[in-house]
Amino acid sequence: MKLLLVEDNQELAKNIITYLKTEGNICEHASTFRDATDKVVVYDYDVIVLDIMLPDGSGLNVLKELREHQSDAGVLIISARDSLEDKIEGLDLGADDYITKPFDLSELNARIKAIYRRKNFKGNKEIIFNEIKINIDSTDVYIKEDPISLTQKEYELLIYFLSNQNRVITKQSIAEHLWGDQADMFDSFDFVYQHIKNLRKKMIQAGSTDYLDTVYGLGYKFNTKKI
Amino acid sequence: MKFLLRTTLFYLFITLIVFGVGGIITYNIFIDAIQLETDRYLIERYRDISIYMKEDPGFSSISDSKIKIIEINEMPESPPGRRGRFQFTDTLVWHQGLRRMENNRKLTSFISTKKNNYRIEIHDVIVERDDIFQSVFKSQTRLFIILGVVMVISSFLISSWMFRPFNLTLEKIQSFNIKSLQPTVLGKSGIKEFDILNGFINQMTEKVSSDYRNLKEFTENASHELQTPLAITKGKLELLLQQENLTQDHIDLIESSYESIIHMSKLNKSLTLLSKIENEEFSNKESINVSLELNKALADFNDLIKLKNLKLEKSIQDDVELENDKTLIKILLNNLLQNAIRHNNEGGEIILNLTKSTLIIKNTGNEQDIPGEQMFERFKKGKHSEKNTGLGLSIVQKICELSHYGISYDITKEWHKVTITF
Numbered sequence: 254m255k256l257l258l259v260e261d262n263q264e265l266a267k268n269i270i271t272y273l274k275t276e277g278n279i280c281e282h283a284s285t286f287r288d289a290t291d292k293v294v295v296y297d298y299d300v301i302v303l304d305i306m307l308p309d310g311s312g313l314n315v316l317k318e319l320r321e322h323q324s325d326a327g328v329l330i331i332s333a334r335d336s337l338e339d340k341i342e343g344l345d346l347g348a349d350d351y352i353t354k355p356f357d358l359s360e361l362n363a364r365i366k367a368i369y370r371r372k373n374f375k376g377n378k379e380i381i382f383n384e385i386k387i388n389i390d391s392t393d394v395y396i397k398e399d400p401i402s403l404t405q406k407e408y409e410l411l412i413y414f415l416s417n418q419n420r421v422i423t424k425q426s427i428a429e430h431l432w433g434d435q436a437d438m439f440d441s442f443d444f445v446y447q448h449i450k451n452l453r454k455k456m457i458q459a460g461s462t463d464y465l466d467t468v469y470g471l472g473y474k475f476n477t478k479k480i
Numbered sequence: 481m482k483f484l485l486r487t488t489l490f491y492l493f494i495t496l497i498v499f500g501v502g503g504i505i506t507y508n509i510f511i512d513a514i515q516l517e518t519d520r521y522l523i524e525r526y527r528d529i530s531i532y533m534k535e536d537p538g539f540s541s542i543s544d545s546k547i548k549i550i551e552i553n554e555m556p557e558s559p560p561g562r563r564g565r566f567q568f569t570d571t572l573v574w575h576q577g578l579r580r581m582e583n584n585r586k587l588t589s590f591i592s593t594k595k596n597n598y599r600i601e602i603h604d605v606i607v608e609r610d611d612i613f614q615s616v617f618k619s620q621t622r623l624f625i626i627l628g629v630v631m632v633i634s635s636f637l638i639s640s641w642m643f644r645p646f647n648l649t650l651e652k653i654q655s656f657n658i659k660s661l662q663p664t665v666l667g668k669s670g671i672k673e674f675d676i677l678n679g680f681i682n683q684m685t686e687k688v689s690s691d692y693r694n695l696k697e698f699t700e701n702a703s704h705e706l707q708t709p710l711a712i713t714k715g716k717l718e719l720l721l722q723q724e725n726l727t728q729d730h731i732d733l734i735e736s737s738y739e740s741i742i743h744m745s746k747l748n749k750s751l752t753l754l755s756k757i758e759n760e761e762f763s764n765k766e767s768i769n770v771s772l773e774l775n776k777a778l779a780d781f782n783d784l785i786k787l788k789n790l791k792l793e794k795s796i797q798d799d800v801e802l803e804n805d806k807t808l809i810k811i812l813l814n815n816l817l818q819n820a821i822r823h824n825n826e827g828g829e830i831i832l833n834l835t836k837s838t839l840i841i842k843n844t845g846n847e848q849d850i851p852g853e854q855m856f857e858r859f860k861k862g863k864h865s866e867k868n869t870g871l872g873l874s875i876v877q878k879i880c881e882l883s884h885y886g887i888s889y890d891i892t893k894e895w896h897k898v899t900i901t902f
Binding site: 262264265268269271272275306333334353354355356357358359406420421423425426432443444447468469470471472 | 704705707708710711712713714715716718719721722728731732734735738739741742745780783784787
């Protein structure tokens with residue numbers, strides 16, 4: 254996957270690039286509006302991660318530029334402002350998704366992959382990992398070609414893990430991914446454990462390898478090196 | 481009551497008193513003047529008679545019913561009245577023409593001719609006191625009415641002319657809205673006091689507007705600027721987690737830093753939300769089906785309710801409609817439900833009741849030693865919750881305040897009850 258990150262804050266950019274690069278993605282970086290428009294005009298990207306507030310202009314103008322060049326790159330907007338107007342304007346201008354600071358890198362990664370899937374899996378929308386097969390359209394999950402029935406949350410959880418393979422994902426990040434703002438106020442993350450326990454049980458029963466590692470006190474990891 | 485109406489009424493009242501006193505004075509002056517004239521007239525007649533009597537000692541008689549001449553033997557030693565030779569008295573005399581007793585003025589005096597001594601009494605009709613009183617009263621009343629009408633009309637004209645700049649100032653102050661961030665601009669009126677007032681108001685509204693703007697900008701900027709470093713720190717910790725060979729000690733350290741960062745960003749979010757609500761940024765009023773929204777929110781929380789083994793008892797009346805901003809209502813319901821679930825005991829209960837006029841949420845929880853109304857204070861936390869922001873109920877209260885809903889929080893033993901009246 255070829256990515257462009259438009260972000261003026263060097264440290265934040267470094268975080269994101271480090272996280273994304275480990276999966277073998279090509280990740281380029283532009284720190285100004287000018288830089289970003291130059292790159293967008295010359296190169297093609299699969300996904301563009303765009304910070305709205307840039308020192309020399311609004312990131313929303315990069316979106317306009319993209320539209321003029323009829324680019325089919327997916328766009329994920331990053332904003333420090335949790336304001337509805339920004340969200341609506343960004344989505345109106347053709348952005349695919351919107352995330353507000355401070356976000357989890359695992360969440361960002363999952364969103365980028367979701368955009369990438371939507372743009373690229375034309376016709377055949379499937380995620381396949383070893384014995385696991387997921388049909389994105391019908392949300393059916395198969396283990397060794399046998400369908401298993403997952404709840405909505407378990408399904409989302411599995412996709413989230415598959416998007417962040419071999420990463421430690423914190424339970425807070427999982428809670429926020431599954432329940433959004435509602436997770437915000439909860440201090441107990443037992444409910445994350447409950448869902449993971451159920452997902453794990455269903456998958457193992459269907460004959461899948463137990464890929465999920467518990468990182469004590471912190472979170473979970475989808476470990477692909479277990480076979 | 482308008483300022484000018486009040487002063488006019490006040491002046492009219494004073495005028496009424498002055499007119500009353502003036503009426504009494506006028507009345508007395510009239511009476512004195514009339515009496516003086518009558519007395520003078522009676523003396524005049526007496527002189528005519530005395531000349532006539534002295535020139536003609538054997539006078540026959542005077543045929544006039546108003547004159548009485550009586551023969552006496554001796555002249556009295558002292559003069560009859562205070563005013564020298566004449567004594568004046570008021571008396572009643574039968575009036576032939578009117579056929580009734582009439583007020584008369586009577587002059588009594590003595591005269592001595594060569595032939596005899598006489599007592600002379602002359603009387604004549606004087607103007608009645610009633611008549612004088614009535615005419616004085618009539619004229620005073622008419623004057624008073626004319627004055628009153630003139631005063632009311634002129635005060636009205638003066639008020640619209642003289643008080644024009646003042647009324648203009650009042651209008652501008654009334655239309656001043658802190659959120660429009662526009663200070664009032666009041667011009668010169670040419671009247672010193674009004675100009676001082678206007679100058680002061682201009683200064684004050686400018687200060688208020690700029691303070692408000694600064695505060696607003698500060699809150700907005702502070703929360704925006706905090707988001708980026710928070711995102712960086714959070715990201716660094718996440719990257720650190722991906723390192724191989726972390727010991728459990730490392731993981732514990734990372735975990736507690738991570739939790740603090742999350743707590744901070746929650747605080748930041750809640751404070752931003754609170755200031756947004758205070759700034760009335762959610763003012764897109766529409767008709768909202770609260771029953772529907774409440775059921776939706778409950779469905780969202782279903783997982784969590786089950787997880788805590790809570791028993792939910794609900795009675796939600798259908799189609800309860802409220803005129804409000806949708807986001808506000810959602811935040812309100814979410815925060816209340818979150819509160820009821822989070823502070824509940826494992827296996828506790830929630831009782832929900834929504835009618836057209838009230839929303840009551842009761843839940844079991846820990847007994848608290850702080851009174852219910854203090855639960856709305858910012859950062860006020862019960863003794864059993866350390867990790868939450870302490871802003872959830874403040875947000876609820878702020879929304880109720882802005883929407884003019886009543887809200888109360890009661891704690892009886894382990895039962896917590898929030899009542900909202902629409």
